[in-house]
Amino acid sequence: MIVGAGSWLNDRLHLDDEQGFLGKAFPAEDSFLLGEVALFSFVTIVLTGIFLGVFYEPSTADVLYQGVVDQFQGEELPASFVSVLHITYGVPFGMFIRRLHHWGAHLFIASIALHMMRVFFTGAYRNPREINWVVGMLLAVLAMGASYTGYALPFDEFGATATGIGYNLATSVPVLGDFIGELVFAGEFPAAGTIPRLFFLHVLVIPLAIIVLLAVHMTILVRQKHTEGDRSAAAAAAAEVSEDDDSVVLGLPAYPNQAAVGAVVFLFTAGTLSLLAGFLPVHNIVAYGPNDPASTPAVVMPDWFLMWVFGFLKVLPSWTTVHIGAIELTAEFWAGILFPTLVIGLVVLWPFIDRSAEPTHFTADPLDAPRRTAVGVAGISMILVASLAGMNNLFGGALGVSTTVLNPFLLWGIILVPIAAGILTYVLLGGRSGGGT
Numbered sequence: 474m475i476v477g478a479g480s481w482l483n484d485r486l487h488l489d490d491e492q493g494f495l496g497k498a499f500p501a502e503d504s505f506l507l508g509e510v511a512l513f514s515f516v517t518i519v520l521t522g523i524f525l526g527v528f529y530e531p532s533t534a535d536v537l538y539q540g541v542v543d544q545f546q547g548e549e550l551p552a553s554f555v556s557v558l559h560i561t562y563g564v565p566f567g568m569f570i571r572r573l574h575h576w577g578a579h580l581f582i583a584s585i586a587l588h589m590m591r592v593f594f595t596g597a598y599r600n601p602r603e604i605n606w607v608v609g610m611l612l613a614v615l616a617m618g619a620s621y622t623g624y625a626l627p628f629d630e631f632g633a634t635a636t637g638i639g640y641n642l643a644t645s646v647p648v649l650g651d652f653i654g655e656l657v658f659a660g661e662f663p664a665a666g667t668i669p670r671l672f673f674l675h676v677l678v679i680p681l682a683i684i685v686l687l688a689v690h691m692t693i694l695v696r697q698k699h700t701e702g703d704r705s706a707a708a709a710a711a712a713e714v715s716e717d718d719d720s721v722v723l724g725l726p727a728y729p730n731q732a733a734v735g736a737v738v739f740l741f742t743a744g745t746l747s748l749l750a751g752f753l754p755v756h757n758i759v760a761y762g763p764n765d766p767a768s769t770p771a772v773v774m775p776d777w778f779l780m781w782v783f784g785f786l787k788v789l790p791s792w793t794t795v796h797i798g799a800i801e802l803t804a805e806f807w808a809g810i811l812f813p814t815l816v817i818g819l820v821v822l823w824p825f826i827d828r829s830a831e832p833t834h835f836t837a838d839p840l841d842a843p844r845r846t847a848v849g850v851a852g853i854s855m856i857l858v859a860s861l862a863g864m865n866n867l868f869g870g871a872l873g874v875s876t877t878v879l880n881p882f883l884l885w886g887i888i889l890v891p892i893a894a895g896i897l898t899y900v901l902l903g904g905r906s907g908g909g910t
């Protein structure tokens with residue numbers, strides 16, 4: 474058993490083989506640069522986070538505000554809220570760095586999502602790259618966790634209320650709920666220890682886990698080499714290899730060529746983030762004001778990448794709450810914990826569902842893979858419709874319809890639109906005539 478597992482790992486990671494990094498070939502394919510955008514966004518978040526950490530105060534104890542924002546002059550406000558006001562309006566470049574951190578986090582998650590779609594639709598997760606797919610998914614979940622734990626840190630009314638929804642979900646888990654609430658939120662939200670606990674997770678535990686997993690992700694990538702797109706006859710002839718020889722990868726060497734491409738991608742990422750930070754404001758804590766336990770903002774929403782979970786929460790009817798003995802399984806638990814866990818679990822396990830016995834080193838054309846492409850389109854459609862459901866109040870308002878009327882349609886949409894989109898994709902790509910996987 475252990476020997477079998479050892480050779481399974483060795484087939485994939487070539488643990489017994491030495492290879493140099495500098496000569497590693499990077500296929501010249503633009504979509505392969507999405508992973509680099511994610512990497513450079515993360516670097517930006519870490520550097521700007523260190524700057525913010527110098528001025529941020531992880532405490533909800535009230536302090537007297539004597540800063541430059543007139544409307545709060547002389548008020549007793551939570552120290553964390555005051556410190557973010559100070560970063561934004563008192564520290565030179567503070568507002569710009571705070572915006573860079575914010576947009577860096579959004580670009581990080583957006584580029585991870587696009588990178589993952591590239592890997593999915595080209596079948597690059599197949600044997601031998603299943604492990605890196607699983608590591609990648611852990612990175613994606615950690616990236617969302619990093620964003621979520623940062624949301625409440627200014628302790629403003631909007632961020633704190635939205636984070637409180639997470640507390641309710643965490644404590645809805647049967648048996649373990651209170652323990653998770655204690656571990657992540659240091660007690661009933663917002664307890665005195667909540668902000669220090671979220672701060673600890675946000676600046677130390679999660680970034681450290683991301684760094685370790687990134688090192689694993691990159692090491693596996695170097696060991697296994699990249700997948701490669703269709704090799705042209707001319708490129709194969711120039712390199713004196715056959716067109717279908719998958720023991721070599723044709724591409725740019727890591728140094729100097731790919732390093733130069735990487736530098737351009739870094740500058741492009743930094744430039745895009747600087748433009749966003751220069752022109753687009755973020756989370757206006759002056760307008761929201763400090764957290765007020767006695768009131769709830771008119772509109773509460775999570776960030777866009779968690780909107781699909783919020784959508785499940787909004788449309789699942791409360792009659793789905795059931796009791797099994799002393800255990801209560803609430804609608805919040807089904808929608809906010811179980812469904813997202815099932816979706817993420819299915820994505821993690823996908824390379825083992827769509828498995829291939831033989832190693833595959835060339836990428837597949839999504840148009841030649843009706844089944845995989847149909848599953849991907851169905852998954853994306855479900856996330857999109859669920860995300861729209863998360864904004865049901867906005868649609869209801871625009872259409873002049875109450876959310877009670879709208880929700881059943883949205884619930885059926887979450888179920889039926891992905892099925893229809895998947896079947897349509899499968900048929901359009903000729904899946905019924907038996908072509909491809």
Ligand code: HEM
Binds near residue numbers: 509588589698
């Ligand atoms: C912090 C987030 C991530 C970073 C910084 C990152 C970075 C990278 C980079 C730089 C590459 C090589 C270039 C490329 O193919 O784009 C790569 C390859 C790869 N990544 Fe990621 N990645 C992340 C998350 C993910 C996720 C969420 C998945 C999938 C669930 C994933 C799966 C893979 C796989 C299977 C490869 C090998 C692809 C191939 O050889 O064609 N990664 N990653």
